Amino acid sequence: MDADIEAVRGKYLNLDFDxxxxxxxxxxxxxxxxxxxxxxxxxxxxxxxxxxxxxxYIASLSGRRMLPKDFxxxxxxxxxxxxxxxxxxVRPGKPITGRSHIHDIFTKTGRSGRMVFxxxxxxxxxxxxxxxxxxxSRSVQREKSQ
Amino acid sequence: xxxxxxxxxxxxxxxxxxxxNYCQWIRSKELPIDGFVLTEHRQYDVESDYSTLAEKNGLVxxxxxxxxxxxxxxxxxxxxxxxxxxxxxxxxxxPLAMVIETCEAHGxxxxxxxxxxxxxxxxxxxxxLGIPAGVKTVEIYNGGSRxxxxxxxxxxxxxxxYRGTGGSDSHIVSHVGRCATEFSADIRDMAALVSAxxxxxxxxxxxxx
Amino acid sequence: xxxxxxGDVEFGIELPTFEPDTSLATGxxxxxxxxxxxxxxxDHEGAKKEGFQGAIIPGILNQGxxxxxxxNWAPPAEVVSVDTVFRAPVIADDSxxxxxxVTDIDEEDGKxxxxxxxTNDKDETRVFGTAVIRLPT
Numbered sequence: 001m002d003a004d005i006e007a008v009r010g011k012y013l014n015l016d017f018d019x020x021x022x023x024x025x026x027x028x029x030x031x032x033x034x035x036x037x038x039x040x041x042x043x044x045x046x047x048x049x050x051x052x053x054x055x056x057y058i059a060s061l062s063g064r065r066m067l068p069k070d071f072x073x074x075x076x077x078x079x080x081x082x083x084x085x086x087x088x089x090v091r092p093g094k095p096i097t098g099r100s101h102i103h104d105i106f107t108k109t110g111r112s113g114r115m116v117f118x119x120x121x122x123x124x125x126x127x128x129x130x131x132x133x134x135x136x137s138r139s140v141q142r143e144k145s146q
Numbered sequence: 147x148x149x150x151x152x153x154x155x156x157x158x159x160x161x162x163x164x165x166x167n168y169c170q171w172i173r174s175k176e177l178p179i180d181g182f183v184l185t186e187h188r189q190y191d192v193e194s195d196y197s198t199l200a201e202k203n204g205l206v207x208x209x210x211x212x213x214x215x216x217x218x219x220x221x222x223x224x225x226x227x228x229x230x231x232x233x234x235x236x237x238x239x240x241p242l243a244m245v246i247e248t249c250e251a252h253g254x255x256x257x258x259x260x261x262x263x264x265x266x267x268x269x270x271x272x273x274x275l276g277i278p279a280g281v282k283t284v285e286i287y288n289g290g291s292r293x294x295x296x297x298x299x300x301x302x303x304x305x306x307x308y309r310g311t312g313g314s315d316s317h318i319v320s321h322v323g324r325c326a327t328e329f330s331a332d333i334r335d336m337a338a339l340v341s342a343x344x345x346x347x348x349x350x351x352x353x354x355x
Numbered sequence: 356x357x358x359x360x361x362g363d364v365e366f367g368i369e370l371p372t373f374e375p376d377t378s379l380a381t382g383x384x385x386x387x388x389x390x391x392x393x394x395x396x397x398d399h400e401g402a403k404k405e406g407f408q409g410a411i412i413p414g415i416l417n418q419g420x421x422x423x424x425x426x427n428w429a430p431p432a433e434v435v436s437v438d439t440v441f442r443a444p445v446i447a448d449d450s451x452x453x454x455x456x457v458t459d460i461d462e463e464d465g466k467x468x469x470x471x472x473x474t475n476d477k478d479e480t481r482v483f484g485t486a487v488i489r490l491p492t
Contacts, residue, residue, distance in 0.1 A: 028388060035385045036419030037375055040426040055434040056418040060389035081160075082414055083438040108188070108238045115238075160440050162485045167458050167468075174367045292443065292479040317440070318483055319458035320470040354478075 002107060005116070008072060009105050017068035018100040022061050026092035029053040032060070052089035058124055059084055059135045063100045066120060066137075071102075073141070074116040080138040088132045090124065096132060098122045103136060114143040147333055148351065149206060150182040150326045152221060152259060152285065152313020157194070158187040160317055165196055167319045169203040177323040178353065181206025183223065183339070185313075188214060188236045190225045208336050214238035215245055217258065217278055218266045221285065221313070224254035224340040242268075246280040255343045257311055259285040262298030269302050277306065283343065286310030287352040289324030296352075311343075312350035325352045358429035361465050361490040370455035370469065373424035375417075379447040382412045389415065399447070411444040417482050421471045424453050425488060432488040435466065439484035450476045458485075465492045 026046045033043035033054045042050040059082055090096060103121040107114045117140050124132045153168065154161035165184065172179060181200070184191065189211060196207040210223045213235055220242065222229075229252040233240060242258075249256040261268035261284045268284065286299045287310070303310050312325035328349045331342045342348055358364055379399070386396035394401030395411050402410040418439050425432050445451060451473055459468035466489055473482040 031388055032385075032419070033423075035376075035381055035388065036416065037373070037423040038419075038426060039423070040430050043426075054419060055422050056415060056437060059415045059418060060391075079414060079441065081438075081440050082418060083436065084418070084434075085436045086434050108236075162438060162440075162470075162483075164459070170366060171458060290442070290480060293477065318470040318472070318485060320454075320456045320472070321480075321483075 002114075005105060005107055012068055012071060012102045013105065014101055014103070016099045016101050018063040018065045020063045020098050021095050022098060023095050024053055024090060024092045026051070029057055029092045032057050046092070050089070051092065053092055055086050055133075056084055058090060058122070058133050061098055061122065061124075061135070063098055063122060065100070067118070068102065074114065074143040075141040077139045077141045080117065080140045082138070083136040085134040086132070088126075088130055090132050091126075094127065097125045099125070116141045116143060147331065148179045148326045148328045149333060149339070150179050150314050150316070150323050151210075151223070151257075151311050152185050152212070152288065153182045153316045153322055154186060155184055157184070157189070157191050158317070161186070162317055163319045163322070165194075165207065166199055168316075168322050169199055169205055169207075171319045171322060172205060173203055179323045179326050181208070182322060183208045183210045183313075185210045185212040185221050187212050188238065190230050190235055192227070192230070206334060208339060211235060212259065213240055213245060215240045215242040217242040217268045217271045217275065218261065218263070219259050220245055221257040221259045222249055222254055223257065223343060224249075224252070224336055226252055226254070228252055229254055242278050243280065246278070250280075253340065255283070255340055257283045257285055257343070259313065260288040260291060260295060260299070260315065261285065261302065262291065262295035263288075267295070267299070269298055281306075281308060283309040283311060285313055285350075287312035287325035287350045289314030289316060289321055289354065309346050309348070310350040311348065312352060324354050325350070327351065358490065359431060361460070361462055361467065361492055364457055364460055364467050364490065366457055366460055368457045370424060370428040373420065373427065373453040373455075375420040375423075375451060375453060377412050377445060377447055377449065377451050379410050382410060382416065382447045385416045386413055389413070407444055408446050409449070410447040412447055414439070414441055417441070417445055417473060420453060420473070421484060421486060424455060424471070425469065425486060428455070429488065429490060432490055435487040435489055437484060437486045439482055441482055443479070443481045445473060445481045446475070451481065462492070465489050
């Protein structure tokens, strides 16, 4: 692995760089579920005893920063995929906390320069500190040749 | 004998398929293929041994690689430990001429894959870079092709006298076997596959529709 | 047949094909809902100027379709994970369909793995991914 990427990994990997509180609005989560084509009532009906946000809803929540404040810019960033992991339901009507960290950094090297892949993870917790879910955003930055 | 010559497992960064699930899928769906070659991106998976899995399922499971050149992606069959030391498989700017020459020196067979695809296919670059020397075979049926990508590959292969292979380029279990290559020989190991490819005794087949 | 327990699931079973609402109106409404800026989600001509074939459906909405499809098939399914690879944009106002098949079953943990593929009407894969769900035993 390139020395500068090794250094960036050492400096940023798995260290929280942002914490943000999100109020989970039932009106938004129900509309979100409806637009996705959900049919299960627990995502659509606020009166349902197991009412919860659609599992992918957390992927729409972004922190105040997408990357650490002084994280090096290698080039223009592009979306390279998304993943979610769910541990417990996200309950609308209550706030949750999202903590962001860089989960992985790796490169591919090409004729037009390096491509730097960054996986940014937000871990979501409820008010009791229960870990509810993770949302990963994979992005790639294309670096210009020197 | 029909083999899918282009598949990816979870060993590839964008692969989501477990090899045992490929086997289970092929058998449960009674796919008309006898095995597949794992061609992981920018690497040769030395350590994985699928012989028990292959035997249990009555399938041929072989290992190759998919490397990246200035002309796009290239499948390599017949990778040896010495070949993995001859160039850096992880780079995405390998010179195609070097890959072809080095593969041939090591008894391996290079096959540019999805050559009709923009950016990562060989024919996307021939206008700018010229027709590369030494190419004998290209992949003409790719399970992930969009629009007229396969037709571009077929037309150019015919014009340039290349032979054509087929492979699914599967990254998830249910995409395996969409395209494949039919051999007249009975192929049980990589040496037999390399011989058949070198001899040109094969035809690309598609099961996409 | 809707799925109630893991005992109802067989390896290789196909989920009912799902036809998501990929209209521009829905894509725009969704982008507004999650406060995503960008003409690419709202206007075909504007998206073309950005190099797309037309306005595109937000990636997260594509993920949402996949999960909705799973719940249509197996209402009690709890989604454990969804991992998507965007191969090409889903173009708004083009018709798309989503197919899903069961590719792994872990009866002990009550988990099922599903391959999911979003294709357009030319049968081109635009998005693929896998989901792991948990079902009652």
